[in-house]
Amino acid sequence: MSTYYAVVVFILGTVVGSFLNVCIYRIPNEQSIAYPPSHCTNCxxxxxxxxxIPIISYIFLKGRCRHCGEKISIKYPLIEFVTGFLYLMIYIKYGIGINLLKYITFISIMIVVGMIDLETTDIYFKTTVVGVIAACVFLVIYIYMGLPIKGYVFGGLLGAGVLAIIALITKGGMGWGDVEICLVCGLFLGIKYTALVLFLSFIIGSIIGILLILSGKKSRKDYVPFGPFIVIASVVTLFFGQSILNWYL
Known part of the structure; x- marks a missing residue:
């Protein structure tokens, strides 16, 4: 691993994370992500x-707007840092190559989808369709490189199919946005890892759901967005999927 490339990848991740913050805030508000330029929502x-400047500006401004002094949410530098950290981890695991580009694209889309679902309990088609298109672009690249894509196509069908069946059976217990997320996961990760994502997402969702009920923050009838659990499971699978499967087998 090159220290130079590691630093560059981390900085790139924080910059992209700053843009992801814009998407997370503006998409639910039906605002353009390109215009107007970044501005204080208070003044x-x-x-x-x-x-x-990602992270650094927040520190120097002490978490407040330079003009009006309005407090800036800590989530903005946190998302910048987490994005940079995940980019760095992907570089360490996969090195420089097509997989680096593929998985940083995947992680970026998952961060946006997961955070929006966590904050609004909604999944927007304009975000998941970007994921599907991006995945298809990489599949075309794989075909050009002579690499098999059947496992990724079946992965998309498995992820979307399983949650679609649940959505139909429960009649709203599972949202169709979750189906779209699993379609994206399948097209990016392939059938083997998609099966693991489904398994882990239900386990993680069950554990967190029980903890929320026991703590009194949620009741049995309250809706808990499932998208963030899929995102967490996909991140775990991306980094530790093969180790988990080897341990299980």
Missing amino acids: NNYIKWYDL
Whole structure:
């Protein structure tokens, strides 16, 4: 592993994370992610470039708007850091190559989808369709490279199919947005890892759901978004999937 490339990948991740923050905030509000430029949601003053440096600007501004002093949510630098960290981990695991580009694209889409679902309990088709298109682009690249894609196609069918059946049986107990997320996961990860994502997402969801009920934060009748559990499971699978499968087998 090259230290230079590791630093570059991490910085790239934080920059992309800053853009993901824009998507997470604006997409549910049906705003353009390109215009207007970044601005304070309290005083509407445009934010200068030197106040948009990922993580660093938040520290120097002490978490407040330069113009009006409004407090800036800690989630913004956290998402920037987490994105940079995940990019770095992908580089360490997969090195420089098509898989690095493929999986940082996948992780970026998952962060946006998962955070929006966590905050709004909604999954927007405009986010998942980007994931499907991006996955198909990489499948075309695989075909050009002479690599098999059947496992990825079947992965998409498995992920979407299982949750679609659950959605039909439960009549709303599982959202169709979750079906779209699993379609994206399947097309990116393949059938073997998609099966693991499904298994882990139900386990993680069950554990967190029980903890929320026991803590009194949720009741049995409250809706808990399932998308974030799929995202967490997909991240775990991306990094530890083969080790988990080897241990299980």
